[in-house]
Amino acid sequence: RCYILSNENGKIQLSLRQSRLNPKLNSKVGDIEITSIKDIKKGQLVRGYVKSITPSGVFFGLSTSLLGRILFQNVSPYFVQKHSLYEKYLPEGKLLTAKVLGVNRKEKHIELSLLPEDTGMPSVLPESLGLPHYGAEEVKREADDEGKKEEPKLKTKRRRGNSERTGKIPVSGQKDEAENLYRLGKKKIKLHWGFQRSETIPFEAKPKKRKICPAEENDSGIEVYYREEDEDDQEEEAAKKKSKLRKPGEAPRLQVSMGFTWDEDNAMDIAVLDQKEESSESEEEEDMQSKIKKQTKKEKELEKQKKEKELCKVEAALMDPNRQPQSADDFDRLVLGSPNSSILWLQYMAFHLQATEIEKARAVAERALKTISFREEQEKLNVWVALLNLENMYGTEETLMKVFERAVQYNEPLKVFQHLCDIYASSEKYKQAEELYHTMLKRFRQEKSVWLKYASFLLKQGQTEATHRLLERALKALPTKEHVDVISRFAQLEFHSGDTEHAKALFESTLSSYPKRTDIWSIYMDIMIKHGSQKEVRDIFERVIHLSLAPKKMKFFFKRYLDYEKKFGTAESVLAVKRAALEYVETKSSLADT
Template sequence: MKILGQVVSVQPLALIISLPNQLFAHVPITEISTQLTGLLESMEDDDDDAPPSDEEDDGPSKSRIPDLFHIFPPGQYVRAVVSAVHPPGATDASVLGRARDEVQKASRRIELSLIPEKVNASVSKSDLRAGFTLSAAVKSIEDHGYILDLGIPDVSGFLSFKEAKKGPFGDDNKLPVGRLIDVCVVKITGNGRTCTVSVDFASVRDASLSEVASVTSILPGTLVQSLVTAVVPDGLNLQVLGYFGGTIDQFHLRAGDVEENYKVGQKIKARILYDVSPSTPPRFALSVVEHVLKLSPKHAAGSDGSKDSSLQDAYPVGAILEAVKVVRVEAERGLVVEISSGLEGFVHISQVSDEHVPSLSPSSGHWKVGTVHKARVTGHFHLDGCLQLSFRPSVLEQKFLQVGEVQVGELIKGTVKRLTDSALFVSMSGSVDGVVWPNHYADIALKHPQRRFRPGVVAELQKDKAVITLQPTQVRALLSLNNLANRRGVSLTQLRTSLKTDEKLQDLVVVSRNPEKGFVLVATKPKEKESLLQRGSLNLDTIQVGQVVGGRVLRHGRQGALVKLTSSISGTLHPTDTCDDFDSGRAFPPVDSILKAVVLSIDRDKRQLTLSTRPSRLYPDQAKDVKDHEVDGVSDLKVGQTVRGFIKNVAEQGIFVMLGRHIDARVQIKELFDEYVKDWKSHFAANQLVKGRVLSVDFDKKQVEMTFRSGDLKRDARSQSTLADLSEGQKVDGRVKKIEDYGLFIEIAGSKLSGLCHKSELSDNKDADVTLALRSFRENDQVKAVILSIDREKRRISFGLKPSYFADDDFESSDDDNESTTGNDGRLGVVDDITDIEDSGDGSSDDDDAPVGTDDMKGDDSDDDSEAADDGAVAMDIDVVTATSAEQTTNITQTNSLSLQDGFQWSAKQDAEDTAMVSSEENTDDDEQGRKKKRRKRKEIEQDLTADMHTKMPESNTDFERVLLGSPNSSYLWIQYMSFQLQISEVEKAREIARRALRTINFREEQEKLNVWVALLNLENSFGTDESLEATFKDAARHNDSKTIHLRLANILDQSEKHEKAEEQYKRTCKKFSQSSKVWTLFGEHYLKRGMLEEARKLLPRSLQSLEKRKRMGIRESDIDNR
């Protein structure tokens, strides 16, 4: 059974819920959400003496588990499912502990569950439409929002951070994992796997369900459209959503005459309370009272005249109501009384009189309708919006109904209930009991308390406390006489004699306080000792930044040493905060050592301090010169600065160095040594002291790059390049930063200057296809360019890549520069050897402040992992870098292409042109054999390094899939994959790959998609049927330029010697594109190639009849050339 409830109170391990019809239930903490239960199950048992967990601990901690008091405010409405109903007598619920009041006692019998998987179990994916409301649990916190658990298979919810701020979550910055929230569906993605939701309270409250596919998708709390079908004395009968039955009892109808306010056939909006199960047809209980419709707590005018107060504040438990009027009698259940306009109360039949009443009559007797009685508030039915009252005289005469009414320090009388060895239990009034501990039996210890305190004896309760005044706030405080006597050094008897009323007491400290009752417990302030603060006296309220504290080192973690100050307070000591000179200090103090530190910052949420043992912090007046300064942020670093730190981690792409508490620097593999070192990891270990220079500082991302290599003057010079250092005609090295349709953006190596190389500056051949040349470039390609022009006002640079701009000497000098090495003066890197045998920290350079370039830092981490990444090696062929686009395409073809031995061709005319291009390049390579022997040998080595590692020809499906992950938009790779399948006779597999390529390639890459379509047409022409070829042709014509596809198919048929079909295709194309001179020209060339001169001549007059006058000249010239 699913039901709507309202949170009454929150216990440490359970929720108390108010249900319809004056019922109460409880929800164990393990039945709130699956995520919260998982956190509780995985939480380790904390030892009393264990320190707080360090930041690096990945396991769950108490701080990560949300507190029920923070996520469930009293008055919140929840959707629940009944999980258990305990029979009378079996009311023990371990999560509730001992019942403190009647509400907790009444809630023990019914157990509920709020887990979305159970509450939303009957909701299907098709029910998730805009406006549908349901409960969800926070599953995880992502970069842009929260992933929610809706309890529906294969569907997850998403709540953005921006939308979460609209929810009724108070000042919570982030919702904790496991929190339960009410959401309203905004939209669901096309694949139906993600549902975007809103938590705006108005949206959730006003969302109405107008139609539904199944009765199981109607959840409690849903606002529905209903039709009144009958008005009866007990309430209304409704038709819900046109199909299902519903009822509203009088407790959930608006005040007033039911027959006057509601008519048969009237349409009303009501909120579902619960489903009446089992029932056929399905029926629901609903409510139309204002506070349920608005999903807000019930408000009422107080008995003292206050307005708009909550029900508990307006009528607290124990309040006496002088006159309430009986308005309705339920013979076997009780009375309904009117307290004020719009507010009713319920008196159970057992609370009508102290004597047994078997039944009630509405027309006769002492409690008939219209009679007025005196009543007392004994409780609240929050969801029904009414009060729980009692007419019993014994209840009206009680002094206390609950413990909260007892005033601290009040002198009262009570009846002894029982005496045990541990305490005396006294009945104060009704259900309120008190306990007296043995040290409060009398002023002196009683040897035989059983003689004085016998059951049934009335005892006057006194307290061994002195009531004092703390001016000017007039706050009542309790001070132990023993504590005051010890402070003054007198006996207790002497203190009672000397202590006078209105005497002022000084040096008092608050021990505990109770703001609700307006009193505090105080004690005398202890005498101060001129020494370091004792561990027991430390607390977060008194500790201040800059204070010196003492503690013991517990262990070492990723953030440094964990220092225990007290049983509940700890601190972290970062290695860079231990000393001013890393050579002489102890960056990692031994475990169990005692140290003295100064407080740098305080994290009160985690109860953790940030500490420092630097002498410059502890003794600022006596501090000597600081050799290793503190690094608090990236603003403390600058390029070229020499710094020292400790290795935090040795990773595959390099090492990470701790420079400060919040600053780590990365050192790439190529920046570790001047020379190539194969086994570089063996030279480094965690917590090792190293020295390096700052290569670059990214202030936005707060990232720092360092180098251990010696100073490279040429590289340093390049790093300082500015616009003023450049001139027109200068030749520079760079990399392709971005590729556009109109050209390339090139970034100059060693600087952040970039400029445009227009596509017209790529090739010396004016007839070359520059679009093809642009496609041959990839981002991060290394190139050599010449500066054509510099606009210093607009800070724009124009580059050129034409081969005519360069000579062979330009590339040789570039190689010589790359081969040059520098000395080892100013060696950086390891300061403390791993074995701690020798210390090389004094071998630093005199030019430590020389700036270091940033050009070598721009490479990818994958390049750094290569063991062959030597400083003198160039990772690509110089000819490829500076050649035209056609040359680059040729080199790629020579190294990567798969040759098709079965005569299969992917394109017709284009393949022939590519073959000619390859032949031309081979001749060019033969002419270059006269170069220097040394340079040729170096290039052969470079080809060996790169070809084997990066351009190895794919030989299996796995190889192709791996390569395609890196270049999903490359039609070249997709077509090779297709040809590979055809070589092993997997025709159907090749078709699937082609279709997959068309779905994968980005829609902006039109040329790439066209290449795949042409390949697919070739495949169908060679291996398919006429029907499959025609279907593929029509599909390709719809997705691409239709004329281009028509001509490509005709060319394919012509090349495959299917001349008759090619002729038909040309005729078909001319009929469809009769206004195109190109179509007629190619048709004529088709006839001429076949020797059909007469047919070619006949095309001329036909074309002239269809073409416009401006296009006829091209046809006539073509005809003259053919003759």
């Protein structure tokens, strides 16, 4: 809901004032509505919006038809050289409170002020900008009262209008304020002191309007000029012109150079300190020269001998082959001697890692990959694995993947995949390891080692059922000639970290299908000797010696059986094995005769 003020030329002006929307409520009006210049009085506080910023000042919207102007010296108590700063802190449309300084009803001009002392509001420019303050120049005037006591009158004048264009800032006649301005950085500041007699005005006389002359003769106190270094010549010319315009009886102004210091004591102290420093330096030089002169020939020879001994010790230490490297320079020398040795490069990386210098360790690894010959594939692979370990421990997942992708490009992919799986498993990142194994099973389906490594990983995690399912998948994916070997390897893994009964069943089923596979029998015997009972082992030996195998293979099994009985059995069991061997020999010889 809103109130329509006017509708002219297709432009509609609206109002949201509660006094217009609900006039019956008689609510308090915070901001009096300004419709014409008659509603504005000098000294009144008004609120409005920033309309624009021009070189002549800030234009302030009091209503739809009235604009007021704020001179830059009335915007803020700080001196601003670049007006672009006003545009930053006084954007168009910003709501502010201003004080009416003057009203010209004929020309409809309204002068406003945003100074804190006028509005009671904080300055529009923050103090944190470190801008210099405008100074308040105080002028003393004496008034004669025709026989009465003379009483001083102080009048404070604002002189800011020209300061923004010329860079001149009037300051009160106090030495401390001038000194602070004098020490501002990057700009040269020249202080001009002018001492003049104060004008005496009779008590009854009417004050005359003061005219501003080029030399500003009626000013007294200190005037501080800000000038850039490029404008020094212009200042000198202006000073010459002003000296010509002075009155004959007027004293010339004193010009102070940049080297001027306010405190005489400090200047004296600086000179004394300089003298002391020079004297101390000269004394030290004289002492050194006297010491050199006092050295005799024998002393010089002794010094030479000491230096030679020290050099000999250093050389002997460097030539010692058993000496362990203790610095980066030592490792650099070793690496230069054998650049293709991955062990030295890995030790160099470990040296930096002990000092928590991760970036240097990475740099050493990259340097090793560039230095090692391309023919030394295994040496390079060792460095790649070390770099993968480094990124896994101290890097992020992104850096690890980048190194992994590079390693796959420069090495055999299967080896790199397997090493990364081992790294994940050793660092207990089982989820990432399992995901990588699934990727490997898709990419390297025909590789037996991939299935076996994944089975070992699952058994270590206690996933026996998953291992059984994995064996079925492996037998489907791998060629038939690999089945026996894969089953036996799975059975061995089951014996070590899985279900022993299931492992025995795998061996028994394999041997029943392939009874003449002596390698499987040997593996089964070895595992049962370690994990089974003596009765089970003897049963396996009895089954083997009654097979119809080649004589050489039978001799091998009889010998193993005899060794086992000698170690774990009794004399009777040893004799029983010997009898069985004799019987086998007799049967074979009889068959040969027939």
